[in-house]
Structure formats: structure tokens, C-alpha cells
């Protein structure tokens with residue numbers, strides 16, 4: 001049994017600025033070094049050691065063992081990086097005509113100086129959130145080693161745990177050495193990670209982490225990889241993506257089996273959790289901390305970003321290109337009279353449902369397919 005029900009009060013209106021701001025302003029203790037979350041799950045031994053009973057998971061495990069890279073030696077850390085040039089994020093916001101032409105916009109008067117500072121801060125903020133999310137993945141995967149009852153999944157999750165350690169390591173080093181320090185964890189992201197760790201059902205860790213958080217990360221890393229010309233970050237992201245694609249596949253393959261035997265009520269709980277996670281991730285990308293740093297009215301900016309026409313929210317929607325097809329493959333879109341389909345339609349991301357799911361796509365991301373090309 002799950003110990004915490006998703007708190008969906010206020011979610012009737014997914015675009016409620018009040019709800020988003022309330023969470024955004026929740027006190028983050030910036031001096032906090034240790035953050036304790038209660039983990040309510042049982043640790044499970046299995047005495048069935050038959051390797052390969054789950055053929056696809058076994059294949060993934062074998063693949064993972066030969067795909068290990070070393071952040072210390074495989075990346076050229078002597079690369080000179082201009083932190084203001086890593087990503088030009090003016091180009092991203094300008095995809096949204098709302099921000100170019102409206103004289104009442106809080107950023108209407110921004111010139112080169114402000115845009116450069118914004119690009120730097122936003123780059124630093126994004127990579128910081130990825131780093132915190134990677135630590136979430138590290139904890140979640142260690143938890144899956146303990147809680148999943150299948151030996152093939154325990155083996156695979158153990159390889160993912162070392163992958164995630166490497167990911168935390170590379171982002172932390174890049175932020176420290178090249179971007180001069182980090183942003184604290186975003187309150188929306190922290191709430192989501194807390195909820196995932198908190199839950200007592202082992203499959204919920206997979207849904208929260210492998211499907212939602214990592215599905216989003218895979219899409220976001222891909223976007224950033226294509227968008228940046230900075231060679232160190234580009235290569236770093238390419239390496240991380242080759243691992244992440246396996247991680248998402250691990251989620252899809254494991255959950256397909258578990259969901260087959262669930263009751264409608266259990267599936268509905270998972271649909272709600274998936275939607276709550278989707279909203280928290282979308283809301284974190286509104287990057288309230290960066291607007292605040294830039295001296296922009298955060299509430300006004302949040303409102304404008306949410307109210308922008310769907311076709312203008314290119315980056316926001318692109319984050320869901322992996323999540324939606326994977327939810328579809330798992331049967332989460334249409335169960336319970338299509339509740340999740342309706343919700344994904346409301347937030348403008350249902351159009352991605354027929355994009356490739358990540359059950360087998362990890363082979364396309366293989367490191368041998370050009371990770372070193374930079």
C-alpha cells in the first residue's frame with residue numbers, strides 16, 4: 001500500500017499561478033547540507049538466483065557492464081569554458097513571440113548585457129537541477145536494488161547506481177570548475193524527489209524516477225546537447241544520454257510486467273502520480289529562482305510563461321517527448337476512461353504519444369554510435 005496519497009488539491013487548474021508560486025516560495029534552507037526523507041519501503045531478498053529469467057532485463061544488464069565510461073579520464077577537463085557562451089538562451093525564449101514584442105513584458109527592455117547574464121544564470125540553474133535530479137536517481141536506484149523482488153532487476157539496478165554516481169560526479173565537477181558554483185534544489189523538484197523516495201511500493205520508484213524524471217532528463221539532455229557548441233558539455237551530455245536511455249528502458253520493461261496484474265484502482269493511483277510528477281517538472285522549468293536573480297517580477301513572469309500560446313512553448317513541451325509515449329506504452333494514458341490522456345491534453349503534450357517509446361531505443365543512444373564525436 002502506498003503511504004502517501006498524491007495531493008491533487010488545486011490540480012483542477014493545472015495552470016494555477018497561485019499554486020505554483022506557493023510551492024516556489026516554500027522556504028528552501030540554503031544552508032541545509034543534509035536533507036532527510038522517510039523511506040517507507042521493505043527491503044526484499046530473493047532466493048531465486050536464476051539469471052536471465054527476464055530476458056530483456058538481462059540483456060540490459062549485460063549491455064550496462066560493457067558501457068561504463070570514466071568521468072575522470074574520458075573527458076577533457078582542461079577545456080576552456082566561457083560560462084556566458086555555453087547556451088544562448090535568448091534564442092530559446094525568443095521562439096516565443098510574446099516576449100519579443102510586448103512592451104508590458106518585464107523583460108521588454110533587456111539588452112545584450114541582460115541576455116548574457118540570463119543565459120549564464122539559466123545554464124547554471126539548469127545544470128544544478130540536473131545534478132540534484134541525478135542524486136535523486138542515485139538514491140532511487142539504490143532503493144530499487146533493495147526493493148525489487150527479481151534478481152535480474154537487482155543486477156541491472158546495481159549498474160544503474162554506479163551510472164548515477166558518475167552523473168552526479170560529472171555535473172558537480174562541471175558546475176564547480178566551469179560555472180563557478182551552483183543553485184540550490186528547486187522546491188518543485190525537491191517535493192517530487194521526496195514523494196518518490198517516500199512511497200512504499202517498489203514500482204512507484206520506477207514510475208517516478210525511470211519514467212518521469214529520467215524520461216524528462218533524456219529529452220532535456222538531447223535538446224541541450226544539440227543546442228550547445230561547448231565541446232566539454234556536449235561530450236559529457238552524450239555520455240550521460242547513452243546511460244539514461246538504458247535507464248528509461250529499464251523502467252518501461254519492468255513496469256510493463258507489473259501493470260499487467262494491477263487493479264483499475266491501483267492503475268488510477270499511478271496515473272495521478274504520473275500527472276502530479278509531470279506538473280512538478282513543468283513548474284520547475286519555469287525557473288523562478290533565475291527570474292528572481294535577474295530582478296524580474298517572478299509571479300508576472302510565471303503567469304506569462306503559462307499563458308503563452310501552446311505553439312510558443314516549444315522547450316516546455318519538448319520535455320515531454322519521451323514521457324508521453326512511454327506512458328502510452330505502459331497503458332497509463334487510456335486506463336480509467338483515459339484520465340491521463342485528458343490531463344496531458346490539457347497541458348498541451350498529448351501530441352507526442354506516437355513518438356518512439358524508450359523500451360528498445362537505448363541501442364540508438366549507444367556510446368559506440370558516436371559518443372566520442374563531441
Ligand SMILES: [Fe+2]
Pocket residue numbers: 134137163164167244
Ligand atoms: Fe542519470
Ligand SMILES: [Fe+2]
Pocket residue numbers: 137164214243244247
Ligand atoms: Fe539515469
